Amino acid sequence: MCACPAQKLCTCSASSLKKTSNHRKQKRLFRKAFFFLQRLTRGNQTDTFRGLLLKSTCSFMKNSIFSLILLFSAALTGFAQDTIVLNNGDVLSGEILEQTASHVYFKSAAFGSISINPRDIAEIRFTQDQLGEITVPKDAIAKNEAKPPNLPASKKPEKAAAKPPQKDTSKKTKKKKQWSGQAGLAIALRNKTTSNLSGVYKDEKYETYRLYGNLNWKGERNSLRWDWTYRYSEDEYKIRDDFFNITQKYNRSFKNKNLYATAKTLYQRDYNRRIENEYLQTAELGIKWFGKDSRVKLSTSAGGGYHIYDRLDSSRSNKTSVSLPKFIFDENFSWKILSAQELEIIQKYTHLGNLDDYHLVFSFGVQNKLVRELFLRVEYKIDKDTEVFYDDKGYYDKALLTSLVYKF
Numbered sequence: 001m002c003a004c005p006a007q008k009l010c011t012c013s014a015s016s017l018k019k020t021s022n023h024r025k026q027k028r029l030f031r032k033a034f035f036f037l038q039r040l041t042r043g044n045q046t047d048t049f050r051g052l053l054l055k056s057t058c059s060f061m062k063n064s065i066f067s068l069i070l071l072f073s074a075a076l077t078g079f080a081q082d083t084i085v086l087n088n089g090d091v092l093s094g095e096i097l098e099q100t101a102s103h104v105y106f107k108s109a110a111f112g113s114i115s116i117n118p119r120d121i122a123e124i125r126f127t128q129d130q131l132g133e134i135t136v137p138k139d140a141i142a143k144n145e146a147k148p149p150n151l152p153a154s155k156k157p158e159k160a161a162a163k164p165p166q167k168d169t170s171k172k173t174k175k176k177k178q179w180s181g182q183a184g185l186a187i188a189l190r191n192k193t194t195s196n197l198s199g200v201y202k203d204e205k206y207e208t209y210r211l212y213g214n215l216n217w218k219g220e221r222n223s224l225r226w227d228w229t230y231r232y233s234e235d236e237y238k239i240r241d242d243f244f245n246i247t248q249k250y251n252r253s254f255k256n257k258n259l260y261a262t263a264k265t266l267y268q269r270d271y272n273r274r275i276e277n278e279y280l281q282t283a284e285l286g287i288k289w290f291g292k293d294s295r296v297k298l299s300t301s302a303g304g305g306y307h308i309y310d311r312l313d314s315s316r317s318n319k320t321s322v323s324l325p326k327f328i329f330d331e332n333f334s335w336k337i338l339s340a341q342e343l344e345i346i347q348k349y350t351h352l353g354n355l356d357d358y359h360l361v362f363s364f365g366v367q368n369k370l371v372r373e374l375f376l377r378v379e380y381k382i383d384k385d386t387e388v389f390y391d392d393k394g395y396y397d398k399a400l401l402t403s404l405v406y407k408f
Contacts, residue, residue: 082106083125084116096126176218183213184377186403190233208233210401225249242271258288262301273388273395274316278309280352282328295336302329307352311387328352342369346379359385367405375405 081093084106094108103115104124188208212229231243245268253260266280286301308323333347347364365379381399388395 084121085123085125086116087120087122096124099124178219179215179217180408181213181215182405182407184211184403184405186210186212186377186401188231188381188399188401190397190399208399210403221253223251225251242269244269257292260286260288260301262286262303264305272397273385274312275388276310276312276319278307280305280307280326282306282326284328284330286330295339297334298332300329300331302327304328305352326352327354342367342375344368346377353387357387359387365401373407375407377401377403377405379403 082096084092084096084104086092092106092108092111094106094111097105097107097113099105102118104118104121105113105115107113186209188210190208208231210229210231212227214225214227217224225248227245227247227249229243229245245266247264247266249262249264251260251262262284264280264282264284266278268278268280269276270278282303282305284301284303286299289298289300290296305326305328306323307326308321310319310321312319329349329351331349333345335345337343337345344367345365346367348362350361352359361381361383363379363381365377367375367377369375379401381397381401383397383399384394385396386394
């Protein structure tokens with residue numbers, strides 16, 4: 001191995017020259033390839049560039065024109081639309097296709113093709129003065145409805161007058177009963193004049209028992225009532241003290257419901273008054289002084305009647321038939337003090353005859369509800385007949401009655 005410096009220098013110079021020559025060779029190859037490609041593409045270069053430029057220009061113009069068309073359409077639809085104002089305040093914008101008496105066919109971008117009833121429209125604003133012939137799409141045709149009157153399209157239709165609220169007749173109402181009545185049992189402490197076997201006037205006090213009741217039928221303007229009473233007791237001589245009464249009363253109200261007419265038929269048998277087979281037929285006109293809903297009720301009636309009866313003498317062996325026309329006056333009063341407890345004051349008065357010879361019955365009492373339809377009644381009653389004489393003294397019967405009454 002040579003260690004001479006000169007030899008080393010020669011070796012380095014040879015390697016540097018070799019690298020320089022390789023670099024020059026590469027440059028030459030690159031130049032040759034560039035010139036070859038330039039020659040190869042020199043003939044078609046201009047045509048290709050022009051085609052690409054033309055294509056890009058056409059595409060840009062097409063896109064621009066299409067965009068302009070879309071913008072123009074949007075401008076037309078946004079600023080030249082028909083407007084419908086509904087009764088509830090909503091506003092719809094779009095195109096009115098057709099307008100008839102029963103429908104307005106409308107097309108909007110939000111809802112598509114729809115039909116609107118003119119009764120729901122408050123105002124229509126057109127962008128065109130007239131509408132041409134337009135084919136209505138099938139999906140815009142609504143079902144037939146009742147046609148409202150023809151209204152001008154530009155005028156606001158008048159709202160139909162609001163109907164007054166009707167009462168709900170389906171609510172349950174308390175049905176009035178046509179039939180009613182009552183039945184009672186009374187114990188009476190009596191103070192009366194009577195005739196005994198000796199025919200001497202005597203004032204007696206003792207107890208008697210009564211059964212009584214009535215049945216009522218009431219129509220719109222007519223009513224019927226049947227009353228009955230039976231009383232039984234025995235005096236000190238074990239003579240039966242019988243009293244039996246049955247009465248039918250017909251009542252008819254006039255158009256003015258405070259006025260009424262009444263007819264009464266009575267059959268009676270009264271041992272104390274020494275009367276058998278008593279008949280009375282009356283006709284009366286009356287008036288009700290207070291309204292139907294008032295707690296106070298007062299009615300009076302007056303008229304004439306025909307009275308027939310058989311009167312026994314003191315020995316009860318001889319009969320005398322009597323028939324006379326009579327004047328009659330009836331008065332009935334009631335006052336419901338407490339409606340919740342149905343505490344009521346009742347009073348009645350009947351006068352048959354004239355001022356000299358007459359038969360009167362007066363009663364006054366209080367009635368109170370116990371349970372359900374059971375009532376307690378306490379009343380004081382006076383029965384006086386001036387045509388009956390016991391030793392030149394007229395007949396009278398005073399009684400304090402306590403009774404239980406059931407109403408139905």
